[in-house]
Amino acid sequence: MAKELKNTICQVTDLRMGFSPRNQFNEEGWSFSINAGDLIALIGPNGSGKTTLLRSLMGESTLLSGKVYVAQQSHSVQEWKTREIANIFSYLPQEQPFEPSQRVDGFVGLAYVSCNGVLGKITEEQAELLENQLRLFDLEKQREKTLGSLSTGERQRVFLARVMLQPSKIVLLDEPTNHLDPEALARFWNALSLFKGDKTVVVSTHDIPFAKKMSDGVLALRAGRLLFCGPTSDFFQRGLINDLFPSLAT
Amino acid sequence: MRTRRNYFFVLLLLSLVLLTPFLGAERLSLSDLNKFDSLSYRIFWELRFPRWLLTLGVGGMLAVLGATYQNLFRNPLSEPYVLGVSSAVTLGVVLGEFFFRQPTDSWGSLLCGMILALLLILFLTWFASSRWGSSSEKVILFGLGCNFVLSSILFLVLSFQFQSVGGGAMRWFFGFIPWVETQKAIVFLLGGVGFTIGIGIFSQALEALRLGDSVARTLGVSPQLTRNLFLLFTSVGVAVTVSVSGTIGFVGLVIPHLCRMIFKPSSFRILLPQAFLLGASFLVLCDGLSRALVPPFEFPVGVMTTLIGGPLFLVVLWRRN
Amino acid sequence: MSCFTVKTAFFRASLGFMALGLLAFADSGSARWVSTSPQVTELLFQLGQSQHLVGTSDQTFYPEAAKQLPKVGLLFNPNLEAIVAQNPTGIFWDESSYRPDLETKLVRLGFKSVRLNLSSVENLFASIKKINEVLGNRIDTPELLQSEIIWKKAGYKSVTFSFIALAWAEPPILFGKDTFLLNLLEELGGTSILPVHWSNSYPKVSAEWLISKNPDYLFFLKHDDASSLFFQNQCRKWWPKTPEKCVGIPAEKFARASLTPLLHLAGLKSEIERRK
Numbered sequence: 001m002a003k004e005l006k007n008t009i010c011q012v013t014d015l016r017m018g019f020s021p022r023n024q025f026n027e028e029g030w031s032f033s034i035n036a037g038d039l040i041a042l043i044g045p046n047g048s049g050k051t052t053l054l055r056s057l058m059g060e061s062t063l064l065s066g067k068v069y070v071a072q073q074s075h076s077v078q079e080w081k082t083r084e085i086a087n088i089f090s091y092l093p094q095e096q097p098f099e100p101s102q103r104v105d106g107f108v109g110l111a112y113v114s115c116n117g118v119l120g121k122i123t124e125e126q127a128e129l130l131e132n133q134l135r136l137f138d139l140e141k142q143r144e145k146t147l148g149s150l151s152t153g154e155r156q157r158v159f160l161a162r163v164m165l166q167p168s169k170i171v172l173l174d175e176p177t178n179h180l181d182p183e184a185l186a187r188f189w190n191a192l193s194l195f196k197g198d199k200t201v202v203v204s205t206h207d208i209p210f211a212k213k214m215s216d217g218v219l220a221l222r223a224g225r226l227l228f229c230g231p232t233s234d235f236f237q238r239g240l241i242n243d244l245f246p247s248l249a250t
Numbered sequence: 251m252r253t254r255r256n257y258f259f260v261l262l263l264l265s266l267v268l269l270t271p272f273l274g275a276e277r278l279s280l281s282d283l284n285k286f287d288s289l290s291y292r293i294f295w296e297l298r299f300p301r302w303l304l305t306l307g308v309g310g311m312l313a314v315l316g317a318t319y320q321n322l323f324r325n326p327l328s329e330p331y332v333l334g335v336s337s338a339v340t341l342g343v344v345l346g347e348f349f350f351r352q353p354t355d356s357w358g359s360l361l362c363g364m365i366l367a368l369l370l371i372l373f374l375t376w377f378a379s380s381r382w383g384s385s386s387e388k389v390i391l392f393g394l395g396c397n398f399v400l401s402s403i404l405f406l407v408l409s410f411q412f413q414s415v416g417g418g419a420m421r422w423f424f425g426f427i428p429w430v431e432t433q434k435a436i437v438f439l440l441g442g443v444g445f446t447i448g449i450g451i452f453s454q455a456l457e458a459l460r461l462g463d464s465v466a467r468t469l470g471v472s473p474q475l476t477r478n479l480f481l482l483f484t485s486v487g488v489a490v491t492v493s494v495s496g497t498i499g500f501v502g503l504v505i506p507h508l509c510r511m512i513f514k515p516s517s518f519r520i521l522l523p524q525a526f527l528l529g530a531s532f533l534v535l536c537d538g539l540s541r542a543l544v545p546p547f548e549f550p551v552g553v554m555t556t557l558i559g560g561p562l563f564l565v566v567l568w569r570r571n
Numbered sequence: 572m573s574c575f576t577v578k579t580a581f582f583r584a585s586l587g588f589m590a591l592g593l594l595a596f597a598d599s600g601s602a603r604w605v606s607t608s609p610q611v612t613e614l615l616f617q618l619g620q621s622q623h624l625v626g627t628s629d630q631t632f633y634p635e636a637a638k639q640l641p642k643v644g645l646l647f648n649p650n651l652e653a654i655v656a657q658n659p660t661g662i663f664w665d666e667s668s669y670r671p672d673l674e675t676k677l678v679r680l681g682f683k684s685v686r687l688n689l690s691s692v693e694n695l696f697a698s699i700k701k702i703n704e705v706l707g708n709r710i711d712t713p714e715l716l717q718s719e720i721i722w723k724k725a726g727y728k729s730v731t732f733s734f735i736a737l738a739w740a741e742p743p744i745l746f747g748k749d750t751f752l753l754n755l756l757e758e759l760g761g762t763s764i765l766p767v768h769w770s771n772s773y774p775k776v777s778a779e780w781l782i783s784k785n786p787d788y789l790f791f792l793k794h795d796d797a798s799s800l801f802f803q804n805q806c807r808k809w810w811p812k813t814p815e816k817c818v819g820i821p822a823e824k825f826a827r828a829s830l831t832p833l834l835h836l837a838g839l840k841s842e843i844e845r846r847k
Contacts, residue, residue, distance in 0.1 A: 024563045042307075044318070055464065058464065058467070060464060060466070060467075073489075082470055082471070082472040085467050085468060085470075085471055085472055086467070087470075089468045090468050090469045091463070091464055093462055093464060096462065096465070096481055097324060097460065097461060097462045098460070098461070099457070101514070101521075102457070102516070102517060102518075103517065106457075106516055110457060110458060110461070110469065111469075113457075113471065114468065114470050117470065118452055118455040118458070119451065119454070119455045136560050146514070166469075172368045212473050263804065274777065274779055275776075275777035275779050275780040276779045276783045277781055278775075286843065289782070289783055292782065293779045293782060293783070297778060297779050297782070298779070351795060351797055356797065356800075356801060358797075409645075409648075420742075420775075429741065429778060429808070429813050433703075484806060500695065527618075541777055545780065546776045546777045546779075546780030546781075547775060548777045549777060550742075
């Protein structure tokens with residue numbers, strides 16, 4: 001039985017991030033790599049830099065120096081054009097701004113702007129995929145409702161539906177499970193696991209049980225340091241979780 | 251059932267709008283309307299009709315401009331004059347009259363107004379493209395600051411020169427639909443419709459921008475470029491509209507909200523034509539009332555929009571709750 | 572001579588000197604007046620009372636000498652401190668510059684306050700009488716005599732016409748009740764098309780009402796060629812067949828309610844007759 005050779009989709013070298021050159025977040029540069037098709041759990045205490053890392057992986061201004069090579073592109077992600085970013089990434093921030101009067105199906109349909117462009121229309125094929133997505137996230141009955149009329153948990157599902165529908169290679173999710181009830185939480189992780197192999201997903205989360213169960217790899221941050229980057233089994237076997245969250249020790 | 255109520259409302263509005271040219275200071279004889287050069291003919295076709303067309307255009311534009319700004323700045327309290335473009339036009343006109351003796355309504359005066367407005371717009375666009383203007387909040391705050399500065403200069407000039415600006419200043423502050431030839435009115439109305447269609451075509455860019463700058467980038471929409479282009483075109487639209495009609499308040503701020511409450515559009519692209527039609531109808535009705543309430547006195551249109559619109563808005567808000 | 576007689580003589584003499592001194596003091600004390608309106612200033616010059624003027628409002632351009640006077644505030648906004656700084660005997664107001672709050676303060680400070688009404692020709696002559704009383708002098712300048720002659724001349728109401736006087740063209744704002752220009756034109760024989768019961772001094776009306784009323788004349792104040800063109804164009808739009816309806820009245824002659832309009836009345840009358 002041949003072991004599947006995993007490709008590296010993201011190679012990070014000496015990454016330094018922060019909000020301004022004088023305000024660098026991590027003292028030492030971080031270097032790690034992410035395999036294609038993996039589900040990576042990004043964990044760490046609040047303020048450890050999870051959001052900043054996700055944004056830096058996309059090439060935003062928080063990336064101060066270092067190189068992030070994604071999907072065999074020759075230049076580092078901070079030099080990419082918007083079109084190239086749209087082809088590869090989809091992103092869900094921790095606080096997603098939204099227009100309260102927008103309808104659920106309209107919102108989720110925005111995912112296709114990334115490939116159809118601003119002037120494009122949704123094709124029949126894409127419309128069908130949209131239907132499936134709504135069903136997958138249990139939003140069929142709410143498709144005509146406005147975002148403002150939904151509960152926070154329902155809205156979070158809509159946001160997730162959009163970001164997962166986008167035809168991208170890497171999905172970056174910033175604490176997407178914050179508002180979800182246990183049922184929705186389970187469904188979310190199940191939905192994520194469906195994308196394994198197709199998309200690379202980096203999820204920043206506090207949800208340790210599911211992360212342990214579902215993820216392929218772990219990126220652990222603490223106090224401005226990259227504590228660990230590697231397979232999930234490694235991380236939990238070495239008991240590194242206790243370094244991150246000492247009070248979790250049973 | 252809701253749709254049926256909407257249809258009824260739209261029909262009522264439409265019929266009122268079509269009746270408005272028959273309102274006014276003078277009673278017209280309907281039989282004379284076709285008699286060329288009779289008094290009724292002249293008043294109806296030369297005075298009221300082009301004014302009706304122009305008012306439709308101005309009302310529609312203001313509502314669309316307001317809706318666009320509200321979307322662009324993610325702020326429901328935005329309205330077309332928030333960035334100070336109207337103050338710039340008014341100040342330009344006042345300075346033109348003060349320094350260059352250009353009476354209001356002459357081409358020179360309009361040119362002064364537009365020049366100052368364009369200077370402000372270029373300044374705003376420069377700021378929005380720079381690294382300081384990297385977010386919607388920063389841009390709107392900068393615009394607010396500019397608005398304060400321009401308004402204070404305007405008031406300063408007026409406190410010294412009030413008597414020489416007199417009736418003209420009234421018009422810029424309270425809004426007034428001028429009397430233009432029918433062709434010009436048609437051009438403006440078509441321009442307004444074209445502008446709305448243009449914004450509608452690119453509305454998905456705005457919707458993407460609405461999701462936040464980072465998410466917009468992942469959708470292929472460059473945030474600063476998109477914001478700048480929309481800012482530029484919308485502000486020019488405001489400058490042109492204010493040059494025509496002065497500052498008419500309320501329409502740009504409240505009509506988009508009324509639209510959302512009554513018609514519940516499913517996206518911004520659908521909101522735009524609704525806002526245009528509702529804004530146009532509303533302003534036409536206000537203008538008709540301002541002519542017909544105490545004839546032959548005429549209220550400035552801006553006074554009427556707030557007088558009627560304010561309570562109307564409160565009623566709709568109350569009934570929704 | 573007894574000491575008593577000398578003392579009395581001295582006493583009487585010194586009393587006499589004191590009386591003369593008081594008179595001199597009283598005379599120079601009543602000689603300082605402040606005007607808060609350019610038309611009052613011009614009027615005072617024309618009545619030969621300019622030696623009593625120690626201050627005027629901003630925007631005073633007529634006559635030439637009045638430009639040198641110290642300014643006591645903006646046109647419709649007199650400044651209390653500037654007025655007091657001139658140490659006047661009293662202040663002249665007209666109906667456009669009158670400020671009751673300022674008046675109360677000035678009266679409390681011990682200054683006299685005289686309200687003039689220049690809203691019609693009759694009121695103008697009444698105001699001249701009032702100025703006469705206040706300044707305690709006989710006024711008989713050539714301008715005043717000439718004005719009185721022109722005014723008393725019979726036949727002014729011989730030309731009859733209907734009119735409006737336009738203060739602003741778009742939106743149409745008219746000279747209404749209690750404006751000098753309206754009254755002057757009415758005295759010339761004109762009938763304003765404004766309804767009698769309108770008390771607004773500057774009513775804003777609808778263009779279609781103007782068109783249908785179709786007055787014989789539309790008067791406007793001509794400040795310069797540019798603004799004049801503005802009014803002419805509007806008039807041409809309203810009555811394209813009779814553009815000669817539009818009569819521009821030179822502002823430097825007719826904008827202020829002083830003797831100047833009266834002195835040029837003949838010119839205006841002949842212009843109206845010429846167009847009839």
